[in-house]
Amino acid sequence: MGIDNVKLDCPGKEVLLTGNEAVARGALEAGVKYASSYPGSPSAEVLDTLARLSSRFNLYAEWSVNEKVAAEGAAAASFAGMRSITIMKPDGLNVAVDFFTSLSLSGIKAGMVLVVGDDPSAHSSIKEEDSRYLSRLAHLPVLEPATIQEAKDMTLQAFALSEETGLPVVVRCVTRICHASSVVKLGRLSNLEVRPELNEKYLTNPQAHADVENKLREIAKSGGGCTYTGPDDARTIIITSGPSYTYCQEALDILQLNDEIGILKLDRTWPLPERELLRYLKQASEVVFAEEVEPFMEDNVASFAAFHWHELGPLKLYGKRSGHVAGPLGSGIGELNPDVIIDSLVKIKGLNYHRDLLDQDKIDHLGPLPVRDRAFCAGCPHRASFWAIKSALALDGRNGFVLGDIGCYAMGRGRTGYYLLSSVHSMGSGVGLAHGFGKLGKFSFNQPVTAIVGDSTFYHAVVPALINARANNSNFLCIILDNETTAMxxxxxxxxxxxxxxxxxxPRVSMEQLVRGLGLPVYISDPYDIPATVQLITSLLKNSEPQVLILRRTCALVAAKKGKQPVVYVDQDACLGDGCGCNRFCSRVFGCPANIWDREAGKARIDEAVCVGCGVCVSLCPQGAIKVKEV
Amino acid sequence: MEKQPYNLIFAGVGGQGNVIASKLTALAAVDAGLKVTVGETFGASQRGGTVMSHVRVFQGDKLVGPLIPRGRAHLIIGFEPLDTLRILLAYGSRHTKVIVNDRPVYPLNVLAGDAEYPDVDKMISTMSEMVEDLKVVKATDLAFQAGSALATNIVMVGALAGLNCLAIPTGKFEAVIANFFKPQFKDMNIRAFKLGMKAVRE
Structure with missing residues (x-):
């Protein structure tokens, strides 16, 4: 694609960037030399961008095996005097936090920035964890950009703050920053070149805790870290951070409260900007908190205020704790938006506000609008794998079950995966759980245990669980859904x-060689070949040892880009329609979005706008009515 | 531009290309000297779920956030009828303009026979009674005509450009599209764009 604004060497030029690109640009302006990450939504495109530009800017960019290793690599670069950045989603910070709690105690040298992409409402991932708690736990300062411009500027600032304090600094973005885009004024690209060298020691020791606390106290008292807009003497102040700031601005515009209510935007949410905060708390009689997701600032500010009670006038606090700032699902749940802020202010101020909405009753005659569940793409090998596993477990007949993993296949908990998953937690957890179930045999547990994991997850977190299973002689089948990429x-x-x-x-790290090296039996099958896969799984379920099965087939989205696919069609003369007795197997049961029902003909049909020509349904149609036309 | 900021939403189903449609629109707006903020959802929701892109086009220095308040969309460009209706109910008002592709993408529960997909003609006539201005574009058919169903989103961008409510010269769109796609896909996408533009002007 021909447009790459991130690399433009035009200081002052205003260009369109996504939040993730803006973070990458900020890092380039800071002269970053080492970038590492494990892919996670919504922040995956930061490293995608830096990697794409790595040779041009002479930096090292890596997709690491997991977030802990990514963070350790970035810290090494910092120790050696090179600015580094590591990027992850909150689940990744959970994995890496062990290292970060130690890293703040040893300190770092060159600026090191940790970007965490939180996902309020879990639009693009598995949960809406608020990572700020872990950043605080690890004694890391937290900056929160409110706009795409700030995503760039704060990344740059974070490097400077990191060097000033000797601590890694967190840039906490949310989905509405990462995946949003807007016009950004570019700064100057760095031409800093450093020769890396290790001269100091970086040893964690318990005494360092006091030093770190002192550093954080200094930052808290240092001034700056927030921006105030609004009337000088506002008695009602909204304290906000991140893109919620823009929602607050718009809400005040819409409610015409600009002359009455001020907004204190915290750019640094940990440690709190205490000097300014105290000033505005003294001025205010009402404070409203607007932040995503949990009441992190709210609780920290309330605690700060409690220690300054004697200096403050009577003060009412409104937020998630009071129940005033709440989306449709409740306080502290889901993302904010301009409407949540409007409704909160209307409640707090006792206002009337009328929305110019359409009359929702006018659609009653259409019947209920069907919800749209997430689903595997047309031709997705996971659908074939899930069908094969489901069929094998049914043939086995001993109430076997499947433990899940996070990635596209986590959707297997729903209709698209035939509700097959009994658990979904964190990366690789299904295999640890499978091991536990596999050791319950001595208590007469006799259900077959299977766990599915993705190929990327396998490397990230499954290997230790398999070592454990081998060493402790467990009993389960680990199925790796190898689509040869990190798809989600x-x-x-x-x-x-x-x-x-x-x-x-x-170099390619072969998963089958790795598994064999652990002393575990490994089998490979093509999930598109459903009969063979069902037969293999059924036979493996009879064994009683830890085993690994790789179901290998390229992601349909990747395959579709590689050229023309065969055309699959329904021979409507051969399809018996509802007279078949298959219960419309292809559309109703198998559930590929390309298998649709032709209402007029009363026969099955392929939606040629959706079908990618995988041909799996061809082998499943009991009448052989689905056919392939090679092109 | 008729309104400030001008709020438009691309509504559809994950995989239909709303991210690229909003990106091209935003790039064309910036090339035309306008400012823009886009609120986007992708990742898990791109797998067959309801998706929307909020595109807010404006002038001046006053910042505009990535999400459009309810009832304040000026234009909804729907890639699929059901989700156009869904998004219209949440974000539209009587004054919202709608461009809708009439080809359904069936949810899994409909394919499974557990839910009924509302009658497309009835949905479209209901929507056209609710708002002052609705246009149907047979975008998937036009995309096939241009060369591939994958270009449906570009047909819809063409329809948006043809409506001209953003005051972006259509040449800016064409230049952005020509620059965006790999050479082998360029002509098809330009054809799709022009077919969409023509369809909305008929």
Whole structure:
């Protein structure tokens, strides 16, 4: 694609960037030399961008095996004097936090920035964890951009703050920053070149805790860290952070409260900007908190205020704790938006506000609008794998079950995966759980245990669980759904891909060799070949040892880009329609979005706008009515 | 531009290309000297769920956030009838303009026979009674005509450009599209764009 605004060497020019690109640009303006990440939505495109530009800007960019290793690599670069950045989603910070709690105690040298992409409402991931609690736990300062421009500027600032304090600094973005885009005024690209060298020691020691607390106290008292807009003497003040700031501005515009209510936007939400905060708390009689997701600022500000009670006038606090700032699902749940802020202010101020909405009753005659569940794409190999596993468990007949993993296949908990999953937690957890179930045999537990994991997850978190299973002689079948990419986050490579983040060839870490090296039996099948896969799984379920099955087939989205696919069609003369007795197997049961029902003909049909020509349904139609036309 | 900011929403189903449609629109707006903020959802929701892109076009320095308040969409460009209706109910008002592709994408529960997809003609006539201005574009058919169903989103961008409510010269759109796609897909997408533009002007 021909448009790449991130690399433009035009200071002052205003260009369109996504939040993730803006963070990458900020890092380039800061002269970042080492960038590492494990792909996670919504922040995956930061490293995608830096990797794409790595040779041009002479930096090292890596998709690491997991977030902990990513963070450790970035810290090494910092120790050696090179600015580094590591990017993850909150689930990734959970994995890496062990290192960060130690890293703040050893301190760092060159600026090190940790970008965490939180996902309020879990639009693009599995949960809406608020990562700020872990950042605070690890003694890391937290900056929160409110706009795309700030995503760039704060990344740049974060490097400077990191060097001033000797601590890694967190830039906490949310989906409405990462995936949003807007016009950004570019700054000057760095031409800093550093020769890395390790001269100091970085040892964690308990005494360092006091130093870190002192550093954080200094930052808190240092001034700055927030921006106030509104009337000088406002008695009602909204304290906000991140894109909620823009929602507050718009809400005040709409309610025409600009002359009455001020907004204190915290750019740094940890440690709190205490000097300014105290000033505005003294001025205010009412404070409203607007932040995503949990009441992090709210609780910290309330605690701060409690220690300054004697200096403050009577003060009412409104937010998630009071129940005033709440979306449709309740306080502290889901993302904010201008409407949530409007409704909160209307409640707090006792206003009337009328929305110019359409009459929702006018659609009653259409019947209920069907919800749209997430689903595997047309031709997705996971659908074939889930069908094969479901069929094998049914044939086995001993009430076997499937433990899940996070990634596209987590959707297997729903209709698209035949409600097959009994658990979904964190990366690789299904295999740890499978091990536990696999050791219950001595208590007469006799259900077959299977766990599915993705290929990228396998490298990230499954290997220790398999070692544990082998060493403790467990009993389960681990099924790796190997679609040869990290699909959910945008098709990043993993250690088995044979190429690196920048697209250069790299050594391939073979998952089958790795598993064999652990002493575990490994089997491979093509999930598109459903009969063979069902037969293999059925036979493996009879064994009683830890085993690994790789179901290998390229992601349909990747395959579709590789050229013309065969055309699959329904021979409506052969399809018996509802007279078949198959209960419209292809559309109703198998559930590929390309298998639709032709109401007029009363026969099955293929939606040619959706079908990718995988041909799996061809082998499943009991009448052989689905056919392939090679092109 | 008729309104400030001008609020438009691309509504559809994950995989229909709303992210690229909003990106091209935003790039064309910036090329035309306008400012823009886009609120986007992708990742898990791109897998067959309801998706929308909020595109807010404006002038001047006053910041505009990524989400449009309810009832304040000026234009909804729907890639699929059901989700156009859904988004219209949430974000539209009587004054909202609608461009809708009439080809359904069936949810899984409909395919499974557990839910009924509302009658497309009835949905469209209901929507056209609710708002002052609704246009139907047979975008998927036109995309096939241009060369591939994948270009449906570009047909809809063409329809948006043809409506001209953003005051962006259509040449800006064409230049952005020509620059965005790989050479082998360029002509098809330009054809799709022109077919969409023509359809909305008929």
């Amino acid at each position: 986050t945008g098709h990043q490579p993993h250690p088995g891909s044979g190429f690196d983040a920048s697209g250069n060839q790299s």
